[in-house]
Amino acid sequence: MTVTTKDIAEACGVSRGTVDRALNDRPGINPETKKQVLQMAEKMGYRPHLLARSLVKGKTMSIGVIVFDLNNRFFSQLINNIEFKAREQGYFVYLTLTNKDKEIEKECINHLQNRRVDGLIMCPINKGQKYQSYLKDLNMPVVTVGNKISNDFSYVGINDKKAMFAAVKHIIKQDYREIIYVSPPLAKMEDENIYAQEQRFKGFKAGVEDLERNIKVKIIKNKKYIAELAKLNSNRNKTAILCSSDVFALDVLKYLKSKNIRVPADIGLIGFDKIDMLEYVEPSLTTVSYPVKKIGITAVEQLVEQIEDNNKTEERIIDYKIVRGKSL
Amino acid sequence: MTVTTKDIAEACGVSRGTVDRALNDRPGINPETKKQVLQMAEKMGYRPHLLARSLVKGKTMSIGVIVFDLNNRFFSQLINNIEFKAREQGYFVYLTLTNKDKEIEKECINHLQNRRVDGLIMCPINKGQKYQSYLKDLNMPVVTVGNKISNDFSYVGINDKKAMFAAVKHIIKQDYREIIYVSPPLAKMEDENIYAQEQRFKGFKAGVEDLERNIKVKIIKNKKYIAELAKLNSNRNKTAILCSSDVFALDVLKYLKSKNIRVPADIGLIGFDKIDMLEYVEPSLTTVSYPVKKIGITAVEQLVEQIEDNNKTEERIIDYKIVRGKSL
DNA sequence: TTGAAAGCGCTAACAG
DNA sequence: CTGTTAGCGCTTTCAA
Numbered sequence: 097m098t099v100t101t102k103d104i105a106e107a108c109g110v111s112r113g114t115v116d117r118a119l120n121d122r123p124g125i126n127p128e129t130k131k132q133v134l135q136m137a138e139k140m141g142y143r144p145h146l147l148a149r150s151l152v153k154g155k156t157m158s159i160g161v162i163v164f165d166l167n168n169r170f171f172s173q174l175i176n177n178i179e180f181k182a183r184e185q186g187y188f189v190y191l192t193l194t195n196k197d198k199e200i201e202k203e204c205i206n207h208l209q210n211r212r213v214d215g216l217i218m219c220p221i222n223k224g225q226k227y228q229s230y231l232k233d234l235n236m237p238v239v240t241v242g243n244k245i246s247n248d249f250s251y252v253g254i255n256d257k258k259a260m261f262a263a264v265k266h267i268i269k270q271d272y273r274e275i276i277y278v279s280p281p282l283a284k285m286e287d288e289n290i291y292a293q294e295q296r297f298k299g300f301k302a303g304v305e306d307l308e309r310n311i312k313v314k315i316i317k318n319k320k321y322i323a324e325l326a327k328l329n330s331n332r333n334k335t336a337i338l339c340s341s342d343v344f345a346l347d348v349l350k351y352l353k354s355k356n357i358r359v360p361a362d363i364g365l366i367g368f369d370k371i372d373m374l375e376y377v378e379p380s381l382t383t384v385s386y387p388v389k390k391i392g393i394t395a396v397e398q399l400v401e402q403i404e405d406n407n408k409t410e411e412r413i414i415d416y417k418i419v420r421g422k423s424l
Numbered sequence: 425m426t427v428t429t430k431d432i433a434e435a436c437g438v439s440r441g442t443v444d445r446a447l448n449d450r451p452g453i454n455p456e457t458k459k460q461v462l463q464m465a466e467k468m469g470y471r472p473h474l475l476a477r478s479l480v481k482g483k484t485m486s487i488g489v490i491v492f493d494l495n496n497r498f499f500s501q502l503i504n505n506i507e508f509k510a511r512e513q514g515y516f517v518y519l520t521l522t523n524k525d526k527e528i529e530k531e532c533i534n535h536l537q538n539r540r541v542d543g544l545i546m547c548p549i550n551k552g553q554k555y556q557s558y559l560k561d562l563n564m565p566v567v568t569v570g571n572k573i574s575n576d577f578s579y580v581g582i583n584d585k586k587a588m589f590a591a592v593k594h595i596i597k598q599d600y601r602e603i604i605y606v607s608p609p610l611a612k613m614e615d616e617n618i619y620a621q622e623q624r625f626k627g628f629k630a631g632v633e634d635l636e637r638n639i640k641v642k643i644i645k646n647k648k649y650i651a652e653l654a655k656l657n658s659n660r661n662k663t664a665i666l667c668s669s670d671v672f673a674l675d676v677l678k679y680l681k682s683k684n685i686r687v688p689a690d691i692g693l694i695g696f697d698k699i700d701m702l703e704y705v706e707p708s709l710t711t712v713s714y715p716v717k718k719i720g721i722t723a724v725e726q727l728v729e730q731i732e733d734n735n736k737t738e739e740r741i742i743d744y745k746i747v748r749g750k751s752l
Numbered sequence: 753t754t755g756a757a758a759g760c761g762c763t764a765a766c767a768g
Numbered sequence: 769c770t771g772t773t774a775g776c777g778c779t780t781t782c783a784a
Contacts, residue, residue, distance in 0.1 A: 753784105754783100754784085755782100755783085755784075756781105756782090756783080756784095757780100757781090757782085757783100758779105758780085758781080758782100759778100759779090759780090759781105760777105760778085760779090760780105761776105762775100762776085763774105763775090763776090764773100764774090764775090765772100765773085765774085766771105766772085766773085766774105767770100767771085767772080767773100768769105768770085768771080768772095
């Protein structure tokens with residue numbers, strides 16, 4: 097049914113070695129025979145069996161990508177760029193979704209390893225010493241994105257701490273005297289890898305502590321942050337709600353509208369990430385741009401370098417930018 | 425470096441066949457030896473080489489997914505569900521993005537074929553007789569989603585024509601006397617596979633023709649549909665803008681807001697697809713739900729059936745639903 | 753320039 | 769219950 101190099105060899109009356117030389121543009125073959133072989137291959141509808149090739153070459157030209165899910169806009173944009181860049185470099189992408197489940201993540205890593213992907217781009221939900229040595233034992237190039245594991249693994253992202261610090265500074269400059277910091281992921285600090293969120297929180301704290309002493313602060317880590325917000329009684333301070341991700345900010349905005357609380361007249365609002373659906377909300381949300389395209393492309397570049405040049409791990413920090421909307 | 429069944433065999437003083445029986449739970453092995461082998465495998469850190477297995481089994485337990493891009497919410501939600509369902513069934517997902525490029529699509533198909541994926545789920549951009557026979561010659565299970573190719577290939581989706589017909593009916597019931605149909609993809613009719621959009625258009629035409637004779641109709645196929653809309657002079661008819669996809673409706677809504685045209689007071693607006701970001705726009709958009717979750721899961725089920733039971737191709741039609749928002 | 757043979761790591765078939 | 773052998777389709781020596 098399926099035609100192999102052996103079939104071509106027989107059909108042409110040459111050896112498989114010669115067929116291979118023709119098919120893969122390798123030297124040491126008579127142009128005449130090469131032409132014949134190629135024609136025959138074409139005629140017989142030959143298709144290279146990439147698995148067999150991978151088996152002998154010890155390289156699959158594929159990378160594994162492990163993220164939470166694609167409902168999250170960040171990840172879908174990220175993977176859009178990863179796939180594009182990877183294929184440009186000849187690599188194919190295995191996509192696996194963990195749904196933030198630590199066991200599933202490990203299963204995915206295992207499985208991708210068994211399929212011998214050449215490397216991994218992942219946003220880890222696991223963390224800790226054991227996990228680290230587990231990953232190292234894989235002996236496979238890894239690039240982390242979003243959440244960092246440690247300096248032993250490549251990481252591509254922005255400086256979340258500095259960015260959030262800048263956001264706080266931006267808020268205070270607009271004369272806000274009170275900041276409500278909304279970051280439900282923080283509740284999972286003990287449990288999960290929430291590196292980016294932790295960094296943002298650190299930046300926030302540094303901001304309110306260092307920049308100005310008399311800023312009132314309220315921190316909401318509750319998963320039911322809308323309910324929590326509702327409980328807050330309004331006061332005379334000029335207040336801003338600072339969300340550690342746009343998705344929370346969108347929900348907050350929706351809630352505020354439903355309560356006829358005007359943004360920014362009654363309360364300021366600012367997000368983080370600049371996800372693409374912001375384009376359609378009103379008032380336009382002030383936020384911090386997380387350059388997902390650049391991150392995706394850079395992650396692939398870094399991974400391919402590690403795969404092909406056996407390069408060492410590296411941290412690549414991309415520039416963020418405060419995006420001024422009309423919500424603050 | 426990497427440990428193989430041969431290594432285990434030697435370490436245990438048994439044959440590779442025995443190791444295989446132990447590792448893969450096959451009958452005909454002494455429980456004692458089995459236990460020993462498994463322990464040794466564990467101890468040596470054995471990992472099965474899935475490529476080698478695939479090579480001999482002729483099955484890779486992987487499927488190829490080919491869609492346009494992940495900026496499109498429909499596709500990211502779709503793939504979210506495909507990945508989940510596929511892995512549940514033991515299949516891994518190769519993701520490839522065509523960016524609506526017909527040549528890239530063919531390259532992807534080719535490449536996935538060479539990697540010997542067990543089947544394909546795709547939203548094709550190509551069409552035509554030649555393409556069909558090309559696909560058939562692949563001799564690989566294929567399930568189409570979004571755009572149909574022909575009855576020779578499995579298709580999972582809604583009845584777009586009927587759904588759009590229902591949408592028109594819904595509009596007319598609200599006493600609208602004029603409908604502006606916005607569907608930029610129609611401009612590509614000759615060139616690309618826009619099956620779903622064509623069906624919707626047919627449903628639209630059937631709706632305005634059959635339901636009521638005196639409905640005024642304006643059709644915009646222009647890619648610059650906002651500019652086209654702007655040129656229209658307002659008149660005394662009660663008018664609705666019917667967009668063949670929510671993404672266009674969102675843009676239209678944005679434009680209308682910018683012009684201080686009230687929705688639905690001044691003009692009605694209705695979309696199609698019910699993409700998830702609608703949640704955050706105001707007024708809430710009336711739309712037709714395209715059950716992407718169900719479609720993703722069904723597509724995988726259908727594909728796996730074709731792969732494993734060598735089932736014939738099938739068309740699976742899922743229910744749509746008109747979702748009443750406040751924009752009409 | 754070409755051919756022959758070995759082997760990637762696994763599974764399957766048959767013999768013992 | 770276990771071992772041996774052959775082979776999946778390809779690449780890569782090493783000889784000729």
